[in-house]
Amino acid sequence: MTSADALMADPRPQWLPVGYRCRAATTADVDAIHGLVAACERDLFGRPETAPDRLAAELTRPGPGPESGALLVCDGAGGPAGYGWVKGSRARVHVHPAHRGRGLGGALLGWTETRARHLGGDRLAQTVPDADRAAAALLRAGGYSRLVTEWLLEIALPHAPRVPGPPAGITVRPFRHGDEQAVYRLTEDAFDEWQPRRKSYPEWARHTVGRGTFLPAASPLAFAGDQVVGAVLSLDVPGHDEGYVERVAVRRDHRGQGIAGTLLREAFRAFHHLGRPACTLWTHSATGALPLYERLGMTVRHSSTVHGKALVTG
Template sequence: MPDLVPGLPPEYRVRPVTADITADDTGDVHRLVAACERELFGRERTDPGRIAADFTRPGLVLESDTRLIHDRAGRLAARAWVDRRCEVDVHPAHRGRGLGGALLAWAEARAGQAGGARIVQTVPDSDTDAVALLRSRAYRPMATEWLLEFLMPEEPAVPEPPAGITVRSFRAGDGRDVHQLVEDAFDEWQQRRMGYQEWARHTVGRPAFAPAMSALAFADGQLVGAVLSLDLPDTDEGYIEQVAVRRDHRNRGIARLLLLDAFRACHRHGRRTCTLGTHSDTGALNLYLRVGMAVRYSSTVFGKDL
């Protein structure tokens, strides 16, 4: 199938992700992404659960919207998927051979065929080669993302809850209420709401989900805030996947309370660092800085009109 990604060097072959899901493909892609992260950041932060969740995005058709490039020995050298936004990764051992440019051109063409008006990709600012490639293809910055870290050489102190607020860890059966809270809170800036099953694949249904490190806040028995945490394998860090507070309970210190409660739980589970990602559209960066987090690195969301 040589036309799957035009312009590839002859020593590479290409195919889509297999539809039978792809335990093998998921593992291969995870190892590729982890190798890219170690090269760029000195550590990995993506788990197989996130890769698997991406493969099941509503609207993503594996046959037409994913591409895997293998070398002659059968090793995965690069991958891409596109569905309104796209991700392209090239293994460090295979860079400089045109694979990234070929996959990016394929992604743009596929997005156009699917009727998309714009394609979006997020790239770490320290990945100067990727930034240069996107700029050379007329991509423009749209927003900023940050990965923040909270260092915990000692157990963090947690303040008393505001009057009328109680806090406990996530329990089985909380999922749908937390989903409703998160989607309502994110309505202010996200482009679309996730259904429960899609949301759960990225959060509470993910193998790395850590209910004991996830904190929920209640007022009069009603859920008003949530912090959902992951315990990522192959790392000594906790990760905060989502933070949400109901609109009518904001500016009461609930987000700060839940974050510190989750940090303390991570510390008690042997973690000495906790990380969190945020986006400039949310306006939440200053909240995390005030809690005591610091920016580890930044990324730029690039977009191109098709």
């Protein structure tokens, strides 16, 4: 057993503060993890933002064992106190607000780095809400530097948005069964410009069209002839009264024609007709898409920063 495996197997490792124990997280823990994450988000933003099916997809991503990169920390009563997740060059850490100030954040940060090295990584990045100043300070103290900024954007939908006709030569219709592979290729081709690696179809589907919250009626596609050249993929998140856009992509040779704006307005209109008072989406500075969303009337609700560092082996 390697030292990294031991971190997953020992319920009371020395790196954990006294009074806590840990174990590998599984899909059976989704509700407990979601409760922990929701508590963190309520503390920072006043409302939960992460859906349970996103966490379920996270726990079943392909790798050297579906549970090999997720750790659940519990308190003495067995309640969830912290959560760490590592996949490739990305990691996430959550500490329940009731358990902050006890060293769990630093302990889990160290665990993510050890785990990432074991999984073959030489760099690690973590996204931290800008409102969480303590977490940002912890990362800076650990040698992390700022990489990109992410924004959660919102638009109120008190009225049905006006949707202009599509650009010349373009037709628009909602997503329907059979579009999956074409939309997968389109979105992964578009995201190849800035994402660290291309997803396999099963992994992509788990985060988009394979989710129980995927909403085809608010997921318009743009076609040039019979070729998909643009897509907006939306979710109907349980417990939220807002619409959510998960993906926006336009094929490189069809950009600058207004396709993205047309598709987003179609999605906004669909959410308005479903009674949603607002719609949100995430973007970040590497995409260069913020001005587009602002022209559509979206504004920043809050921001996060992606912090990264090189991992030193040895």
